[in-house]
Amino acid sequence: MEAYDVAVVGAGPAGATAARFSALGGARTILLDRRPELGHPVQCGEFLPTPAELKDLFDCDEVIDETFRVPPGTILRETHGMVCIAPSGREYRFPLEGYSVSRRAFDKALALDAEGAGAELRHPCGVTRVRDDVVSLAGGGQIRARVIVGADGPLSTVARSAGFSVEREMFRMVTGTSLGTFSDEIRLYFGQVAPGGYAWVFPRRADANVGLGVTSIPRGRSLGTLLDRFLRREKISGATDRTSWWVPIGPPPPSAVRGRALFAGDSANLVMATNGGGIPTAMISGRDAGVAAARHIRDGRPLSEYDTLWKRHLFQPLARGHRIKHLGDRVVARDRFLSLGMRYIGASGLDSMMRLRWPRRLGGAR
Numbered sequence: 001m002e003a004y005d006v007a008v009v010g011a012g013p014a015g016a017t018a019a020r021f022s023a024l025g026g027a028r029t030i031l032l033d034r035r036p037e038l039g040h041p042v043q044c045g046e047f048l049p050t051p052a053e054l055k056d057l058f059d060c061d062e063v064i065d066e067t068f069r070v071p072p073g074t075i076l077r078e079t080h081g082m083v084c085i086a087p088s089g090r091e092y093r094f095p096l097e098g099y100s101v102s103r104r105a106f107d108k109a110l111a112l113d114a115e116g117a118g119a120e121l122r123h124p125c126g127v128t129r130v131r132d133d134v135v136s137l138a139g140g141g142q143i144r145a146r147v148i149v150g151a152d153g154p155l156s157t158v159a160r161s162a163g164f165s166v167e168r169e170m171f172r173m174v175t176g177t178s179l180g181t182f183s184d185e186i187r188l189y190f191g192q193v194a195p196g197g198y199a200w201v202f203p204r205r206a207d208a209n210v211g212l213g214v215t216s217i218p219r220g221r222s223l224g225t226l227l228d229r230f231l232r233r234e235k236i237s238g239a240t241d242r243t244s245w246w247v248p249i250g251p252p253p254p255s256a257v258r259g260r261a262l263f264a265g266d267s268a269n270l271v272m273a274t275n276g277g278g279i280p281t282a283m284i285s286g287r288d289a290g291v292a293a294a295r296h297i298r299d300g301r302p303l304s305e306y307d308t309l310w311k312r313h314l315f316q317p318l319a320r321g322h323r324i325k326h327l328g329d330r331v332v333a334r335d336r337f338l339s340l341g342m343r344y345i346g347a348s349g350l351d352s353m354m355r356l357r358w359p360r361r362l363g364g365a366r
């Protein structure tokens, strides 16, 4: 049986980053993904904040500098500002610097970085089960690894087979491409247009990534009909290349270590619940998992160091974001109240919520 120090399952942002740092730390690392083409099909809004914005969100500047690289060739457009649109149509605008990226190019670039650092990349190569140190592959092979990183997304096979469970709350999401000319702000629409979540328009060069995420689908509707209705209302052309997928918006777990398995990114719920963004947190937790795995192999340090690292970098803002989202859900079940609530907290309050902070009008820091 082939043997590695570290097997990383899933070559999305969490896994590719984990493999890069594990290999940089001197561990013999393999990165496995079931997809024939990494990053495709695109199941993402493809928006990323700049590193400077991330430093404002998470208190770990040096980690962000070494972890969060947006390869210039993957950027489709720079965006300047976010607009939150209430059900009443009122718009709340605040600054937010970011990029629309091509996930299709972005995921490949991150995997290439991992290879460049010395990791072996193998795909398409699905993992069907993990038991102790044995990773079973679709098609029958097996790999032995001293540490396994579960970075295989919200429906994680590794989590299920290793008995790692987190409180799952999910956004059901649909995304597609609409042609047209769009301003360089990202736009989020709230209310019954996307119950429990929001609809979005994220501009790219000659088109936009459009979509919506919901916590529940009203009876008689589907994600597709909700999206059609939203696009018609906003007079945006119908979306092509549609995909639907899940985003976990539950609380961060008390521990992301189970035996010899470390969980990063969506597999461990490490997503910003107020805005559904999970790429930066996947990369930061991936980095922490890769560093902890390599230290374990090289110096015999306990794998629980992974918990210390990701909790220091991510736990408080993510837990706060989850609490803010829940309070918002209770207050804003009806469009009229939601419009009034958005008016009460205003643009600066919405800006705070998107940045995982309590709005000043709801008591500020907690």
Ligand SMILES: Cc1cc2nc3c(=O)[nH]c(=O)nc-3n(C[C@H](O)[C@H](O)[C@H](O)COP(=O)(O)OP(=O)(O)OC[C@H]3O[C@@H](n4cnc5c(N)ncnc54)[C@H](O)[C@@H]3O)c2cc1C
Pocket (backbone or CB within 6 Å): 009, 010, 011, 012, 013, 014, 015, 032, 033, 034, 035, 039, 043, 044, 045, 046, 047, 048, 125, 126, 127, 128, 151, 152, 153, 154, 156, 157, 158, 173, 174, 175, 211, 244, 245, 246, 247, 264, 265, 266, 267, 271, 276, 277, 278, 279, 280, 282
């Ligand atoms: C519609 C939509 C829009 C979104 N928009 C944004 C956005 O604009 N900005 C943002 O920051 N976040 C966004 N997110 C969230 C973001 O996409 C995720 O949080 C992020 O991709 C998580 O990264 P990850 O590496 O943990 O998981 P993933 O990106 O899901 O990667 C998991 C990888 O594991 C592989 N895999 C799965 N199972 C197996 C298996 N059994 N064996 C081998 N390989 C396997 C998959 O092929 C995949 O490549 C969006 C999500 C959705 C669904």
